[in-house]
Amino acid sequence: MRVYLLLIGSVCCWGATWISGRVLAQDMGPFSAAFLRFLAASVFLFFWSCRTFGHAPKLTRKQLPGLILLGVSGVFSYNFFFFSGLKTVAAGRAALIIACIPVVICLASAVLFRERLTAKKIIGTLLSLTGVSIVLAHGNPFNLLAEPISSGDVMILGCVASWVVYSMAGSRVMRSVDPLLAVTWSCIIGDVLLFPFALSHGLLGDIRAAGAIDWGNLLFLGVVATGLAFTWYYQGIKAIGPARAGIFINLVPVFAVMLGFLILGEPVYISLLVGGALTLSGVWLTNR
Numbered sequence: 001m002r003v004y005l006l007l008i009g010s011v012c013c014w015g016a017t018w019i020s021g022r023v024l025a026q027d028m029g030p031f032s033a034a035f036l037r038f039l040a041a042s043v044f045l046f047f048w049s050c051r052t053f054g055h056a057p058k059l060t061r062k063q064l065p066g067l068i069l070l071g072v073s074g075v076f077s078y079n080f081f082f083f084s085g086l087k088t089v090a091a092g093r094a095a096l097i098i099a100c101i102p103v104v105i106c107l108a109s110a111v112l113f114r115e116r117l118t119a120k121k122i123i124g125t126l127l128s129l130t131g132v133s134i135v136l137a138h139g140n141p142f143n144l145l146a147e148p149i150s151s152g153d154v155m156i157l158g159c160v161a162s163w164v165v166y167s168m169a170g171s172r173v174m175r176s177v178d179p180l181l182a183v184t185w186s187c188i189i190g191d192v193l194l195f196p197f198a199l200s201h202g203l204l205g206d207i208r209a210a211g212a213i214d215w216g217n218l219l220f221l222g223v224v225a226t227g228l229a230f231t232w233y234y235q236g237i238k239a240i241g242p243a244r245a246g247i248f249i250n251l252v253p254v255f256a257v258m259l260g261f262l263i264l265g266e267p268v269y270i271s272l273l274v275g276g277a278l279t280l281s282g283v284w285l286t287n288r
Contacts, residue, residue, distance in 0.1 A: 003239040006232040007248045013229040015255025017221055018091035019263050024217040025086040032206035033218070034079035035198035038191040040222025045184040048227065057181050066173035067185045074166030075190020078159055085155030090266045094156045095256030096135045096276045102249070102283050103128040104164050112168070120285055128282025134275030183230060250280050 024033050049057040059067065085094055103125050109115040117125075136149050166186075174182050210218075236248070253276060260266040 003236050007236040008251070010229040010232040010236070011248045011251045012255050013225045014252045015095065016259055017225045018086070018095045018256040019259045020217045020220050020225070021082055022086045022091040022094075022260075022264065024214060024221070025083045027214050028083075028206045028210065029198075029201050029203075030080050030083035030087075031194060031198040031201045032203045033083045034075075035191060035194040035203065036207075036218045037079065037221040037226070038075055038187050038194065040219055041226035042184070042187045042191050044223050044227035045180075045187055045230075048231065049180055049184045052180060057184050059181075059185055063173070063177055063185075066169065067177070067182065068189055069169045070166055070173060070182060070186035071189030071191075071193060073162050073169060074186055076193045078162035078166065079190075079194075081155045081158035081162060085152045085159065088150065088152035089156055090260060091264060092253070092257035092260035092266055092268070093135060093272060094159075095253040095260075096272065096279055097132055097153065097156045098159055098163075099250070099253045099276070099279045099283060100128050100132045101160055101163050101167070104160060105167055108164055108168060124282040124285030126282070127285065128279045131275045131278030131280075131282060134271055134278065137271075180234065187226070250283055253280065 021033075028036075046057065106115075106117075106121055107125060110117045136153055170182065177185075257266075257268060257272065257276065261268050
């Protein structure tokens with residue numbers, strides 16, 4: 001029972017990142033928000049790694065290229081798109097667009113690594129992509145042919161692309177690097193890469209202007225949603241395996257929509273519910 005509570009806690013935190021990020025994006029530039037978030041996460045993960053392994057996390061020259069790719073894709077580009085998109089896109093809507101990531105990974109694996117596409121995966125892919133198109137087009141997918149999607153939606157789709165690269169690269173990197181070390185180093189490397197961009201895009205001004213709510217959101221995003229939630233999820237994987245633990249990821253957009261409604265007062269349209277249901281059904285079928 002404790003394991004399932006930890007897993008539910010981790011995905012609830014990840015769902016809440018969309019609400020926290022939405023609030024923070026209104027007050028701070030995307031590079032500043034991303035840098036400060038992962039500064040907190042890097043410090044937390046560094047000390048957690050020291051406690052877990054009994055020494056500072058080590059890095060070899062051979063591991064560096066793969067970890068740089070993880071830092072660029074999963075930390076640098078993902079979080080730039082994340083905070084840029086959330087300036088204009090509702091948290092629940094953004095989370096439902098992101099929900100198609102497992103399906104996109106499935107398609108990319110079939111194309112790049114020639115993994116077999118079964119009938120269930122094909123149907124699940126079509127369901128999920130249809131659901132995302134309904135969310136993007138506010139109910140009518142054919143609107144996408146007549147009107148371009150918003151710049152905020154494009155940014156959230158950039159999150160999808162970044163996380164697909166991060167996931168596929170990570171599956172190779174973590175064959176030789178412990179997952180905790182991989183996440184720790186990718187956060188540190190990504191944050192180092194973010195620093196000059198944050199500095200040139202108003203980091204010092206953003207720090208001076210940040211209020212108590214902004215710092216609270218940064219600590220939540222860095223320590224709780226990145227550090228603690230990863231710890232809980234990692235413990236869940238150890239206890240029940242990655243396949244069963246991975247099913248809980250489908251709850252992330254559910255929590256995001258629910259919390260967006262309760263905390264931010266974001267409206268829940270029929271198109272959002274229908275599109276979200278199709279997207280999650282497709283993800284479930286693809287990963288059954």
